[in-house]
Amino acid sequence: MDRQTDRLCSSLKRCEAETKSRCADSLAHCGENPGAGQDPRRTVLYRGSLKSCNYQCSYCPFSKHRISKRELEDDREQWFRFCESLRESAEDLSIRALMVVPYGEALIHPWYWEGLGGLTKWDALEAAGAQTNLSFSAERSLKIFDQFGGAREKLRLWASFHPEMTTCEEFAAKCIRLRREGILLCAGAVGVPGNVDLLRRLREMLPDEIYLWINKMDGLKRPYTEEEIRLFQSIDPYFDRELRHVPADERLCFNRLFVEADGKVRRCNISGASDKNWYGGHRKDLFEESFLCRRKWCSCYLAYGLREEETNQALFGPDPVFRIPRRPGGC
Ligand code: SF4
Helix, strand or coil: CCHHHHHHHHHHHHHHHHHHHHHHHHHHHHCCCCCCCCCCCEEEEEECCCEECCCCCCCCHHHCCCCCHHHHHHHHHHHHHHHHHHHHHHHHHCEEEEEECCEECCCCCHHHHHHHHHHHCCCCCCEEEEEECCCCCHHHHHHHHHHCCCCHHHEEEEEECCCCCCCHHHHHHHHHHHHHCCCEEEEEEECCHHHHHHHHHHHHHCCCCCCEEEECCCCCCCCCCHHHHHHHHHHCCCHHHHHCCCECCHHHHCCEEEEECCCEEECCCCCCCCCCECCCCCHHHHHHCCCCCCCCECCCHHHHCCCCCHHHHHHHCCCHHHCCCCCCCCC
């Protein structure tokens, strides 16, 4: 382990220990005790066949794909089929949270709002949301969501800031508008070193209650400097977690599934494909059988952040998939 990693691990361990102890106190106080002897609390991530986006960020393959009417229709049908299947199974399988993680932008399409509205209306699902660039019309989209019986208090958004396509002002204003509409969300961006000042400005424009995460930049062909780490850490108190090397351990992942449009399942967004299918047999078994994740490291938030580890719930509540911390300012 090099000095930088060693230093990061120590600071993270300290932070985690403090958070656990504070959360244990506050949870004991309000009678909650995450994970202890309870029914499983399961999470499903869904990715449709959509591979397109209304943004044209230079680095992104989905901005180049022109989607046909037929492809959109397929995506719509597959999404509704999935929503129906989830409605049938959520209660029996203790599925409490759903997150849509599209390739491209899903929330500009009305059927996603219709589906999320219909699903959040049911008691079994306690929270449902999607990753988005926030470019959808809030007024039109929430109207559809409401029209289909959606429970706004269950809706969660994971808003990604794309500085090539929008400004800090516009993005922050949309986040604030959605909070006023009663929607919980997190916001975030890739930790491009050249964008530090911009992201600090965005942090200043957002209210404290909205957590701004920074993802490590995968294409950066060098380690972050100490100064860059310090600056990103000042924006995102959990940026340390992005820099750890977390060895894969599938035993910590039995309470989640990643489902694709045609029903193929894998354990998480980065794990290897399996031969199992959401539509092909006993869904309960999907949560209980090993799929061999075939990864060496859990190398992104949706991988490491959803493992059944006390710290994840202590930091991000009962459904860490939405990346909304109990304490947005960190420990
Ligand atoms: S790569 Fe995914 S499935 Fe494998 S251990 Fe990590 S989080 Fe779990």
